[in-house]
Each structure stands twice: as structure tokens, then as C-alpha cells.
Amino acid sequence: MDEPALIRDAQHGDLDAFNSLVLAYQDTVYNTALRILSDEDLAADASQEAFLSAFRALNSYRGGSFRAWLLRTVTNACYDELRRKKRRPTTPLEPDSDDGEEVESPRWLADPSASPEQQLEREELEHAIQHCLDALPADFRTVVVLADIQGLDYTEVARAARVPLGTIKSRLARARLRLRECLQAFRELLPAAFRLEKESGL
Amino acid sequence: MKTPTLRDIERLSAFLDGQLSRADAARLESRIKTDRELAAALDDLRQARAVLRRTPQRRAPRNFTLTPKMAGIKPPVPRAAPVLSWASAVAMLFFVCTLGTNLLGRLSFGAPASLAAAPSGMGGGYGGGPADTNATQPPASVESALPGTATPEAPPYQAPGPTIAAPGMGGAEGYSTPAPETRAVQPPETTGNKRAEPVNPWPYIWLGLAAALIGSAMLVRWAGKRAFRRKASPKQKP
Numbered sequence: 001m002d003e004p005a006l007i008r009d010a011q012h013g014d015l016d017a018f019n020s021l022v023l024a025y026q027d028t029v030y031n032t033a034l035r036i037l038s039d040e041d042l043a044a045d046a047s048q049e050a051f052l053s054a055f056r057a058l059n060s061y062r063g064g065s066f067r068a069w070l071l072r073t074v075t076n077a078c079y080d081e082l083r084r085k086k087r088r089p090t091t092p093l094e095p096d097s098d099d100g101e102e103v104e105s106p107r108w109l110a111d112p113s114a115s116p117e118q119q120l121e122r123e124e125l126e127h128a129i130q131h132c133l134d135a136l137p138a139d140f141r142t143v144v145v146l147a148d149i150q151g152l153d154y155t156e157v158a159r160a161a162r163v164p165l166g167t168i169k170s171r172l173a174r175a176r177l178r179l180r181e182c183l184q185a186f187r188e189l190l191p192a193a194f195r196l197e198k199e200s201g202l
Numbered sequence: 203m204k205t206p207t208l209r210d211i212e213r214l215s216a217f218l219d220g221q222l223s224r225a226d227a228a229r230l231e232s233r234i235k236t237d238r239e240l241a242a243a244l245d246d247l248r249q250a251r252a253v254l255r256r257t258p259q260r261r262a263p264r265n266f267t268l269t270p271k272m273a274g275i276k277p278p279v280p281r282a283a284p285v286l287s288w289a290s291a292v293a294m295l296f297f298v299c300t301l302g303t304n305l306l307g308r309l310s311f312g313a314p315a316s317l318a319a320a321p322s323g324m325g326g327g328y329g330g331g332p333a334d335t336n337a338t339q340p341p342a343s344v345e346s347a348l349p350g351t352a353t354p355e356a357p358p359y360q361a362p363g364p365t366i367a368a369p370g371m372g373g374a375e376g377y378s379t380p381a382p383e384t385r386a387v388q389p390p391e392t393t394g395n396k397r398a399e400p401v402n403p404w405p406y407i408w409l410g411l412a413a414a415l416i417g418s419a420m421l422v423r424w425a426g427k428r429a430f431r432r433k434a435s436p437k438q439k440p
Contacts, residue, residue: 016276019267030262043261051266055273074206126258147219148254152220173247174208180250 007066011058018058024052025067028150031076035145036078037085038134046081050074066139072160075142124186132182139163140175143196147172206243214244220253270430289419296412300405307402 001024021093029050033043050073061069124183133141139161146157157172158165206214216222217230234241270276 013275015268015273018273022267024263026262027259029266031259034260035257040263044266047262048266051268051271055268063220066289068262117218122258125253125256129253129257144254148251149257149314151255154219168274169216170212172219173212174249176250177211180246183253 007061008189010055011061015055018055021066025070026051030137032071032074032145032150033078033081035130035133035149036075036138037081038130042081044186046074049080050077051080053077060124065152067158068156068160070119071146071150071152071156075146075160076082078142079138080090128186131186132174132179134176135182140171142176143168144175144179148170148176204239204242206237210240211243212308213245214240215247216245218247289415293412293416296408296415299374300408300412303404303408 001020002020003024005015006020010021026047026056029042030047033046033050034040035048050070053076054070054073057073133144136144142161143157146152146160147154152160152171154165154168158168161168163171212228213222213226217227222230234244
């Protein structure tokens, strides 16, 4: 994929070129929104809104990491969703089982390529991380998601979150500390490979 | 050894990400070597980051590609747009011209106006009463409505034979045959004043032009939209 050429064409109004970029980045954008919002439907809405805003504001892109620029757009969309959610809090409806009880992990969300054990490990890890992320304030959560989950550098995170670099350093350190404490509670639940033991490589 | 402060934690976090200057990093490293608490805090941060980096990535539940409608893109304007954008206005002008030509034609040629006046003139001839020789005179209204067909200098119109009382026909004194209806209103052909009603072609020309203009505008617009739709259909997820 010739990203600079696609961006250039998209800036001239070529929707096909922009849609090629959407297909390349939609998983990244959706996962970022999902971790910040902790809601699949809201994350999908925010992702769609982010791509729409990105297309409209594409001429404001002045080079650099396009991925970081897109993540900045989705971060803004997530903040909008969070503000909306705050104004109109809702209770999510989970699908019912045959017994009439709510199913937290519906069948259609399962990844068919993974074995049941792998699937279980994956779900437990994801659940633990999301639970701890949800316990963080939204500003901290955004910084952690962008820096540690999406791997942006401090400057890119600062640009995406629109806060000074020093604030990013501070928020990230505090967020990591809180997450460490929170994840300790899930130590037994986490699969062996993820048991908060010494990381081999740094 | 003492519990690391929040400032220490910030430094450790930045150190972990390689965001400290070389001098600051060297200073912190020397502290970590001597301070167990600081080393333990660094391990905690490192492990938390490792777990976060292994967060399972989900696939997007659907495609987020944009359609032209979502993006607010309109079909490209055809090259003939500057001309065609005035098509409706020009067509309206043609229509007004058609009406105007028609009306002027009626007034100048006069035939329709004479026909419009005819019923009042015919009323005298069709009064239902017995017709007499006087009834054979064309009504004054008809004469006045037909300029050129009857002038004051022209000899008074006389109806042909059927209206003249036939002497010696069974003693029917004063009998006169009823005048045929057509002859009561139509001037005699022998006068040579009757003209064939001319057909005015301009209304049809204007209408034809208007229809052609609107038709071509619609055709060009439709072709442009069709080409745009074909080109801008959204891609499918691979």
C-alpha cells in the first residue's frame, strides 16, 4: 500500500483512495475506541464518526504519522461519545440465554480460529484489562490506550490528547501504577503467560 | 531506602519508555542499582506495560468505509452545465413565447375572434320563427366582425334563390323556404373575400425547442449520475 499516494489522492477528494486507508486502519481505530469507551456499539459509532471527520479534515493533515493523526481523530470522537454518555447514561442490554438470563459474551463474538482454551485465556485477559482500564479516569485511560496499547510515542500522544508533554508523562506513570495494582487482583485469573511476572525483554 | 515518590514513578515511567535525557537516565540508573524499592517499582511499571501491550486486538465488526452519500460528495457537474443550468428558465421563456405568439396570431388574423362572435349573430337567424326574406341578410355583427369581407361600399348582400319567394307555386303567397343554416352565416364565396385560416407554426417551434432542451438536460444529468454511481460504489472488506 502506497500510503502517501493514497493520502494525496484522498486529499483531492478520491473516496476510493480514502476507503483503502480506512480498510488498513479500521481495526486499529476500532480497538482504540473500544478500549476507551468499553462498549462495542459506541466504539463502532465513534470509529465511523472518526473516519468521517478524518475525510472532512483531511486537508489539515500536514504529514507525519497518519496512524497517529487518525488516532487523534478517534480520540476526539471518543471524548464526544463519553460526554454524550455522561449526559444520557444508558444501561446496555445483553442478549438472553434460553433460561432467560443475560449472556455477557454472546456466541457471535467468539473467534472461530482459536481453540476453546485459547479463547478462554484471551477473554479472561481482555476482561481483566478492560475492567482495570474502566477504573481509570477517562483522561488517564486515553493516554494509556494510546501509549501502551497502540504504541504511540509521547509526542504523538500529547498531540492526540491535546495536552502538554509533561502532563502525558505524569498521567501515564500514574495510570500504569494504578493498573498494576488493579491487575494484581486478577493475578489468579490471568493465564500463566500473562501472570505479571518479570518481563524477559526490555 | 524509602518508598518512591510520585515524581520518582514519573521518572521511572519515562525511563522505561526511553524518554529521559541521557544524563537523567544515567542518574536514575545509578539510584535503581542502590535502591531496591525503586527497582521494584520499575519492575511493576514494566509488567503493567507488558500486560497492556498484550491486550487482544479485535477485528472491526464491520467496514467503516464511506459512501459518497456519507461523505457528502455530489456527482460531478457535466461540462454542459453552464448551458443546461439555464434550461428550465429558457424553456419557460419558450413557453411564454408560445403563448404570446398564439395570442398575437389570434388578434392579427382575426379568424378565431369572428368565430367567437358568430353565435350572437346566428341567434337572429335561428330565432325559431318563420324565416322571411329579411332573414337572408347577414347579421350586422358578422359583417362588422369580418373586416374586409363587407365594406360599406360593397353592394348589400343578397342571398341566393332559395330565400326568394317562388311565384306561382301552389298559391303559397308569401311562402319562403327556410334558409339553410350555413348560408345564414357564411359569406358567399363569389365575393372572393374568404381567406383560408393560416396555420401559425411558431408555437409548435417554441414548444419543440423547449422539449428538446429539457430532454437533453435530463439525459446529460442522468448519464453523469450513472457514471458516478458506477465509479463510487464502496469497496468490500477483504
